Amino acid sequence: xxxxxxxxxxxxxxxxxxxxxxxxxxxxxxxxxxxxxxxxxxxxxxxxxxxxxxxxxxxxxxxxxxxxxxxxxxxxxxxxxxxxxxxxxxxxxxxxxxxxxxxxxxxxxxxxxxxxxxxxxxxxxxxxxxxxxxxxxxxxxxxxxxxxxxxxxxxxxxxxxxxxxxxxxxxxxxxxxxxxxxxxxxxxxxxxxxxxxxxxxxxxxxxxx
Numbered sequence: 001x002x003x004x005x006x007x008x009x010x011x012x013x014x015x016x017x018x019x020x021x022x023x024x025x026x027x028x029x030x031x032x033x034x035x036x037x038x039x040x041x042x043x044x045x046x047x048x049x050x051x052x053x054x055x056x057x058x059x060x061x062x063x064x065x066x067x068x069x070x071x072x073x074x075x076x077x078x079x080x081x082x083x084x085x086x087x088x089x090x091x092x093x094x095x096x097x098x099x100x101x102x103x104x105x106x107x108x109x110x111x112x113x114x115x116x117x118x119x120x121x122x123x124x125x126x127x128x129x130x131x132x133x134x135x136x137x138x139x140x141x142x143x144x145x146x147x148x149x150x151x152x153x154x155x156x157x158x159x160x161x162x163x164x165x166x167x168x169x170x171x172x173x174x175x176x177x178x179x180x181x182x183x184x185x186x187x188x189x190x191x192x193x194x195x196x197x198x199x200x201x202x203x204x205x206x207x208x209x
Contacts (some may be wrong), residue, residue: 035142
């Protein structure tokens with residue numbers, strides 16, 4: 001092989017390696033972050049009575065559907081094996097936009113956009129999201145996701161909780177990995193003030209965004 005040809009091949013191979021490396025780094029960076037940077041696209045339902053919520057405890061994903069259409073998809077935090085999110089088909093029992101935890105530990109902690117779906121006290125709500133089961137059975141949602149889902153559902157909307165959902169390997173696989181674990185705890189003076197709810201209505205919280 002002559003020298004000019006070897007030179008051209010080496011440039012081509014080097015460029016290909018650099019391209020693949022850049023794609024890998026870009027994908028890793030763009031598909032991770034905290035829940036406060038996540039704002040899922042959402043479609044307005046045309047028939048609210050046909051809306052359903054599907055929760056995948058295995059994938060940690062939630063999907064709002066109308067018929068065969070996925071209106072919104074989001075990562076969520078679900079219950080641990082010791083305190084699992086109850087599986088089955090339930091219905092939203094109540095909605096409270098600005099709710100606080102009633103019992104200890106953590107009484108007074110904000111649980112904004114509360115949507116109860118299983119008695120005595122299981123629901124979907126805003127909360128710090130981690131990429132592994134970490135709750136006492138509730139479904140924690142990113143702030144923007146919780147606000148949008150709250151406005152899309154109503155009392156009586158079905159909530160289907162299962163180990164997996166049909167969209168886990170398609171739409172669910174495109175969702176980012178969210179981890180609020182490294183974030184510091186906001187001060188109690190803020191979390192128990194009315195400002196936390198005012199900020200949540202604007203998609204903000206403390207100094208996270």
